Each structure stands twice: as structure tokens, then as C-alpha cells.
Amino acid sequence: MDSAASACVVTLSARCTRIKPRGVLLAFHETREHAITARRARGYLRRLLTSQLPKIGGEGLANSRWLLTVFCADFPQAWRAAMPRVVPFYAVKCNPEPGILKLLVAMGAGFDCASKGELDMMLRMGVSPSRIIFAHPCKRPSDIRYARDHGIQYTTFDTVSELHKIAQINPDFKCVLRIRADDPDARVPLGLKYGAEVCEAPMLLRTAKELGLQVVGVSFHVGSACQNLSTFSGAIENARKVFDEAHQCGFNMELLDIGGGFTGHFDEMGNVMFGEIANTINTALAAYFPPEMNVRVIAEPGRYFAETSSTLLTPVYGQRDRVTAEGVIKKDYWLTDGLYGSFNCILYDGQTPAYKVVRSPLMPEPTDNSTFTSTLWGPTCDSADCVYKDVTLPSLRNGDWLMWNNAGAYTVAGACDFNGIEFTTPGKLYVWSDSAVDVVEEVEEQAMHA
Numbered sequence: 001m002d003s004a005a006s007a008c009v010v011t012l013s014a015r016c017t018r019i020k021p022r023g024v025l026l027a028f029h030e031t032r033e034h035a036i037t038a039r040r041a042r043g044y045l046r047r048l049l050t051s052q053l054p055k056i057g058g059e060g061l062a063n064s065r066w067l068l069t070v071f072c073a074d075f076p077q078a079w080r081a082a083m084p085r086v087v088p089f090y091a092v093k094c095n096p097e098p099g100i101l102k103l104l105v106a107m108g109a110g111f112d113c114a115s116k117g118e119l120d121m122m123l124r125m126g127v128s129p130s131r132i133i134f135a136h137p138c139k140r141p142s143d144i145r146y147a148r149d150h151g152i153q154y155t156t157f158d159t160v161s162e163l164h165k166i167a168q169i170n171p172d173f174k175c176v177l178r179i180r181a182d183d184p185d186a187r188v189p190l191g192l193k194y195g196a197e198v199c200e201a202p203m204l205l206r207t208a209k210e211l212g213l214q215v216v217g218v219s220f221h222v223g224s225a226c227q228n229l230s231t232f233s234g235a236i237e238n239a240r241k242v243f244d245e246a247h248q249c250g251f252n253m254e255l256l257d258i259g260g261g262f263t264g265h266f267d268e269m270g271n272v273m274f275g276e277i278a279n280t281i282n283t284a285l286a287a288y289f290p291p292e293m294n295v296r297v298i299a300e301p302g303r304y305f306a307e308t309s310s311t312l313l314t315p316v317y318g319q320r321d322r323v324t325a326e327g328v329i330k331k332d333y334w335l336t337d338g339l340y341g342s343f344n345c346i347l348y349d350g351q352t353p354a355y356k357v358v359r360s361p362l363m364p365e366p367t368d369n370s371t372f373t374s375t376l377w378g379p380t381c382d383s384a385d386c387v388y389k390d391v392t393l394p395s396l397r398n399g400d401w402l403m404w405n406n407a408g409a410y411t412v413a414g415a416c417d418f419n420g421i422e423f424t425t426p427g428k429l430y431v432w433s434d435s436a437v438d439v440v441e442e443v444e445e446q447a448m449h450a
């Protein structure tokens with residue numbers, strides 16, 4: 001990535017200086033452009049390539065990749081309307097983009113942090129420790145020490161070994177027992193690694209008691225991108241069983257954490273779709289955790305808030321034709337992003353990202369639309385760095401782009417800079433909605449005068 005491009009901030013109005021975008025602020029829109037179209041992206045690129053960043057020049061931009069992120073209050077609002085009892089604690093790991101965090105801080109969300117680094121990031125943003133859960137069932141000792149010294153109260157556990165570690169380093173933690181609750185069809189199942197079997201709960205509760213610890217709640221995670229609604233109801237029912245067992249052990253239970261697993265997309269009217277998930281959860285909560293139990297309910301959504309917020313734009317910067325023994329032309333293209341960058345989501349998150357062709361805004365539209373079997377390579381020297389093999393594409397020129405919608409969850413957050421290529425710092429393009437800026441400004445002003 002051209003460093004001038006990644007550092008560039010274009011200020012379009014006085015409001016931008018208030019929200020301090022660390023990237024190129026393209027526009028303000030009141031509503032989210034929920035399907036960033038190829039036409040709109042081409043317009044953005046034309047503005048970047050021709051007028052907004054003249055000092056970088058075409059070559060700098062062709063070396064780059066751009067992540068366009070839209071900040072809008074729609075997802076937090078839709079959550080609140082659909083599940084008023086459940087406070088979202090955003091899973092920072094999913095996408096620690098400062099704009100997403102800032103907006104969620106302003107909108108009153110809490111945060112699921114899983115390491116000292118994530119805790120530190122949120123505390124530095126002024127988030128009170130009471131709005132954070134250290135939701136890692138197997139924490140490194142130094143991270144526990146950091147949490148203790150910075151007033152973090154809640155953490156999860158699912159083993160005897162973790163209970164001993166907590167007893168030794170921070171016996172004041174409010175401990176939340178994570179139980180296993182697998183959706184067998186989740187895109188990323190988590191149960192193999194985390195979550196105690198429900199039948200292990202009595203033994204873990206007894207151990208916590210013997211060690212003098214306080215168990216205050218139950219958590220679960222059905223797996224990322226959950227498909228089956230019944231997994232949530234079953235998990236909430238099991239959580240209630242563990243609550244009852246904990247009460248019998250003498251614990252004062254006050255927190256239910258229903259984890260993540262939610263996807264968020266739009267219907268054809270541009271409204272956030274929850275499907276039936278919210279109704280299923282509300283019904284199960286009413287049955288197993290009626291309001292008179294006075295249990296605080298939180299969730300740890302990551303993908304729901306982040307996935308549709310970002311669109312990735314990658315130019316083609318190299319290519320070759322290979323002719324098969326049958327005389328068929330197959331095309332190879334090199335993109336500026338690959339499996340070591342945002343497309344690590346193909347390996348680690350089971351994603352199959354969809355793309356659209358965005359023709360170079362600096363070249364005339366091609367007239368020949370014949371298609372070829374094509375392979376998309378990432379930019380590193382590793383031959384395993386292949387984004388897609390044998391897909392059908394029209395003939396692309398160096399300088400044409402591919403646009404990848406829904407690129408905000410578990411993408412750049414998991415990238416590394418292998419081969420000295422700056423995958424972790426794509427150029428950033430922002431679109432803020434006016435109402436989102438209003439919320440952020442109001443909260444920042446209150447903080448200034450407090």
C-alpha cells in the first residue's frame with residue numbers, strides 16, 4: 001500500500017474534523033448504501049484517481065486496495081428494536097475499525113474483549129470497565145493480571161484449570177461459566193475448542209465454590225454465522241438448568257450471555273434483517289429467564305455489526321494467458337489482496353466472498369464481453385496464495401477492479417504483513433451517515449464537558 005494513500009485524509013466538511021476519520025471521507029449519506037453498486041464504486045474510484053489524491057497518482061492507487069466502510073446507526077437501532085432485553089457487547093476481534101468502535105461506544109454498546117490488547121484499546125477509548133466482558137475462557141496469565149489491574153470485572157471460564165488460574169491471580173473476578181451449545185450447521189463451529197458440557201457444570205461449580213470464587217452467570221456461543229434457530233432456544237434452556245444448579249451451590253446468578261453467531265443483512269427495502277432469530281430468542285428468554293428473575297442479558301455479536309459495513313476494492317495489477325493442450329485460453333490475474341490479507345477469511349472464516357467487476361474509471365468501457373476461465377492470485381510469492389481458481393470472468397485489464405461487498409467481518413482483522421506487503425493497512429474510505437455523526441459528536445461533547 002502506498003503509505004501516502006493510507007495516511008491521506010480528505011476533509012469534505014467541517015464535520016469531518018470532529019469525527020477525525022483516519023482515511024478518506026468520501027461522503028455523508030443519511031441512509032446506508034446497503035448494496036454498494038459497481039457503478040457507485042466506479043464513481044468513488046474516479047474521484048480518487050482523478051481529483052482527490054493527485055499527489056499519489058494512478059500508479060500508487062493501482063498498487064493499493066481500498067476498504068470502504070459505511071458508518072450508520074441502522075444496525076444498533078435494529079438490534080435494540082428486535083431484542084430490547086439483550087444488550088450487545090460487540091466482539092472487538094471481528095473488526096477493530098476505530099469508526100465502528102466509536103459509533104458503538106456512542107450508541108451505548110458494551111464490548112467483548114479477548115486479550116490485553118483489546119481491553120487496552122477499549123479502555124483507551126474511555127469505555128468504562130463495567131461495559132466490558134473479558135470473554136475468553138482460557139486467558140493468558142499476564143492478560144488476567146492486566147484485567148485485574150484495570151478494573152475489569154467479568155470473565156468467562158470452562159475448565160478447572162482456568163478456575164485455578166483465576167483463583168491465583170484475580171479471585172475477585174465475576175466468573176461466567178461458558179457452556180457448549182453447538183449449531184452443527186454454523187459456518188465456524190466453536191464447540192470443539194470452547195464450552196463445558198452441560199453435564200460438567202456441577203463439577204465446575206463445586207470447584208469454583210471450593211476455591212472461594214464467585215460464579216455469577218452463564219454464557220454460550222452457538223458458532224459463528226449460526227443457521228438453526230433451535231440452537232438458541234436449546235442453549236437458553238440449558239443455561240437455565242445451569243443457573244438452577246448454581247443457585248443450589250449458593251451462587252448469586254445475575255448474568256446470561258447469549259454469545260455471537262448473528263448475521264446481519266438487508267431486505268430489498270434496505271432494512272436490517274434478523275429473520276426469526278430475534279423472536280426465537282425473545283420467546284426462549286420469556287420462558288426460561290422471565291423478567292422477574294432480574295437477570296441481565298447480554299450478547300457478543302461481531303459479524304452482525306461489521307460484515308455489511310465494508311466493501312473491499314482490489315485492482316488487477318498483473319496477468320497472463322495460458323493455453324491448455326486443447327487450445328483453450330485460461331487467464332491468470334494478480335490482485336493486490338490475497339489469503340495473507342483480507343481473504344484470510346476464506347481459510348479461517350469459511351467465507352466465499354462474492355465479487356463484481358468494476359471497470360477502470362480511467363479507461364473506456366471494453367466492448368468485448370467474452371468470458372474466460374480465470375484464476376485470481378494474491379500478491380505474495382506463495383503459490384498457495386490463490387483467492388479463486390477457475391472462475392468465469394470477462395477479460396480484465398490491468399487497472400480494472402474487483403469489488404467485494406460484505407467484507408467487514410474477520411477480514412482485515414486477521415490479516416498479516418507476510419512478504420513485506422502491508423495487508424493490515426488498506427487505504428480507508430469512509431461514508432458516515434449524518435445521524436451517526438450526530439450521535440458520536442453528542443457523546444464526545446458530553447465527555448469534554450464532564
Ligand SMILES: Cc1ncc(COP(=O)(O)O)c(C=O)c1O
Nearest residue numbers: 091224260261262300301302303
Ligand atoms: C467468545 C466469542 N464471542 C463472540 C464472537 C463473535 O461471534 P460472531 O461474529 O459470530 O457474532 C466470537 C467469535 O469467534 C467469540 O469467539
